[in-house]
Amino acid sequence: MKTLIILLLAFSSWLGCSSPSEVSLQLQADYEELASFTAKIKHYQLDPTTFEKRFWQGLAQATEYFTEDVLQHPNGKRKLASPFHLRFPKIHEVQRKSLSITQLADGIAALERFAGPWYGLWEEMKVTHLWLPVRQRQHPLKGDFQLLAFQSAFTGDGIGWNFLIRHEGEVHMLGHVYHFDSKGKLSTQTPHYAYLDQAGQITWITPDHIFFETVCHEDHGLPGKHYVITGESYDQVTHTPHVTNRFQAIYLAKDHLLPQFQYFPHRAGQAKLALKALSGLRGLWAAVVR
Numbered sequence: 001m002k003t004l005i006i007l008l009l010a011f012s013s014w015l016g017c018s019s020p021s022e023v024s025l026q027l028q029a030d031y032e033e034l035a036s037f038t039a040k041i042k043h044y045q046l047d048p049t050t051f052e053k054r055f056w057q058g059l060a061q062a063t064e065y066f067t068e069d070v071l072q073h074p075n076g077k078r079k080l081a082s083p084f085h086l087r088f089p090k091i092h093e094v095q096r097k098s099l100s101i102t103q104l105a106d107g108i109a110a111l112e113r114f115a116g117p118w119y120g121l122w123e124e125m126k127v128t129h130l131w132l133p134v135r136q137r138q139h140p141l142k143g144d145f146q147l148l149a150f151q152s153a154f155t156g157d158g159i160g161w162n163f164l165i166r167h168e169g170e171v172h173m174l175g176h177v178y179h180f181d182s183k184g185k186l187s188t189q190t191p192h193y194a195y196l197d198q199a200g201q202i203t204w205i206t207p208d209h210i211f212f213e214t215v216c217h218e219d220h221g222l223p224g225k226h227y228v229i230t231g232e233s234y235d236q237v238t239h240t241p242h243v244t245n246r247f248q249a250i251y252l253a254k255d256h257l258l259p260q261f262q263y264f265p266h267r268a269g270q271a272k273l274a275l276k277a278l279s280g281l282r283g284l285w286a287a288v289v290r
Contacts, residue, residue, distance in 0.1 A: 023137045023147070027052045030132055030152040037117075037130050038154055043184045046159070055150075058176030058189070059163055063145055065191035065207070066174055071167075092220060092228050092248060094201070094212045102171045102196045104148060107164045108134050110200045111151050111173075113215040118227050120251030121261045127156035129227075129251065134164075144168055155179075175204065209233050222259065227251040 031051040035041040046054070102110075111134050118129040131153045139147040144167055151162040160177035173194040181187045192206040201214040211231040220226070232246040250259040 023139050024052060026135050026137055027055055027152070030135070033132060034130065034152065034154045034159070038128070040180075041154065041159070044158065044180045044186075045184055051159070054159065054178055055152075055161060058161055058178065058191070059141070059147065059150075059174070061189070062163060062174040062176045062191040062193065063141065063165065066172065066193040069205070070172075070193060092216070092230070092250060094230050102164070102173050102194075104164060104166075104171045106196060107171060107173050108136070108149060110196055110202055111149075111162050111164075113200050114213075114227060115151070116253060118251040118253065119255040119258060120227070120249055121258050122156070122249055123261050125156075126258070127251075128154075128255075129156055130154045134162075141165070173202065222250065223252060223254065223257060225253055226259075227253075 028048045028051075031041070031046070031048045035046075041051075111131075114131045115133050116131065118131070120127055120129075131151060134149050134151045136149045137147065141147055146166045147163060148166055148171065149164040153160045153162075155177055158177060158179040161175065163174040163176075165172055165174060173196065175192045175194065177190050177192075178186060179188045179190075190206050192204045192211075194205070195203045197203055197212075199214065201212055204211040204213060209231050211229055213227070213229050215225060215227050217225045228248065228250050230246070230248045246264040248262045248264070252258060
């Protein structure tokens, strides 16, 4: 079946078939590749038809979120994302964000760095990801949007896509992830968009988190290349960081000696805990004196 789909893709391009047919054929091939990688795809009650339906729904939601969050408020999240790199301990460095407009070739190259299987720990849970190669398939979307390329993935507890789209002559990176519970039911879904930073790092912005993601080949005492996810939540109303823990997960290309999930306490949170502890000690001292 997979060989037939590949032949149909090549044949449809040669015949100049419409973009929806090419996208549909590629999504069917992606579905088969992900389903052969993990039985969870079918556990999530996904067949090729529902897989494609999720794709278009996710793309529509990601485009809507991008429109509301960036096009209607162009400077809101830029100001929020800019200083985040200064707050993290140097467990694994976070690149300075350039918040640049993505060129198509640069966007494809950045996403291709993540292609392949990844193994890691998210908190205490062991996870396995698989990002497929970027597929260049053009298709007109609602308004002045055009799909240029996409990347399908199994994300450990669900499925997701990265999208490269064009709007008014500029290329943007969007994404959408569906999460499923242990019974295979859809639990949450998250639209997001991204900026391309230095050294191929991608800054993803969701409705309540900022994630800095990169694939690193340097020696950090880790066995080979590694996929680094550093993140922090923010307040959706005030667009300010929560007084909470920041975190970092490091995934490896091989399922061996997986790094621990790391929490980084917020300094304000540490100060609040210290003040609470000091107040408790004062109360204890007053009781002893009495």
